[in-house]
Amino acid sequence: MSSAIIYARYSPRRYADDCESVEAQFDFCSEYCDKNNFPVSARLSDKALSGSDEDRPALWQAIELLKRGDVLVVYKLDRLARSVYLSDIIERAVKKKGASIISVSGEGTWNDSDEDWLVRKILQTLAEYERKVTAARTKAAMLRHQANGRRMSKHPPFGWTNDPADPARLIEEAAEQTVIHRIRELKRQRMSLRAICRRLKDEGFTCRGNGFNHVTVGRILDRG
Secondary structure, three states: OEEEEEEEEEEOOOOOOOOOOOOHHHHHHHHHHOOOOOOEEEEEOOOOOOOOOOOOHHHHHHHOOOOOOOOEEOHHHHHOOOHOOOOOOHHHHHOOOOOOEEEEOOOOOOOOHHHHHHHHHHHHHHHHHHHHHHHHHHHHHHHHHHHHOOOOOOOOOEEEEEEEOEEEEEOHHHHHHHHHHHHHHHHOOOOOOOHHHHHHHHOOOOOOOOOOOOOHHHHHHOOO
């Protein structure tokens, strides 16, 4: 007899996916399985992990537990992935097991007709687009708050330090702000990120931790 494995996930950023809690997802999926006579053999969840993350232990454990004829049940398809590439990988892995995927929100079927395939790709593309828009909005909000001096993380970003008078706010760190200005000057000269790192080292500028690298410089420039 076919059985169901329920999988749930929520994002690390509060409200980022606008989704139900893991517990609520389990409730919706369990109710669907009861109505459709699918005995539930396992309930697995990944908490505080993005739909674009490939490294989700519970997801791959759920797929590994599937047997031929089983169903992997999710509240919505974007609980599985918010990436078209990752969605394809998951779909292939489930099909290889001889199993299928069911979304209890009714987002199309998981058959192999051209129409069903098209519906899935549209939904997966929209989920990826929504993830990218959410990430852009979150980044913009964080940059705006940081520019207004609000502390947004445990460690202040490069160029800033904690305000001794108010731990919830940031103030500029003079020496690091000098480095930021120099990085911008070098970028305006059309230097590559790695070339900027070498120039900073030659000029005696220092960075927190293990020194400057192209990733660190890129992040500083992205903050504007």
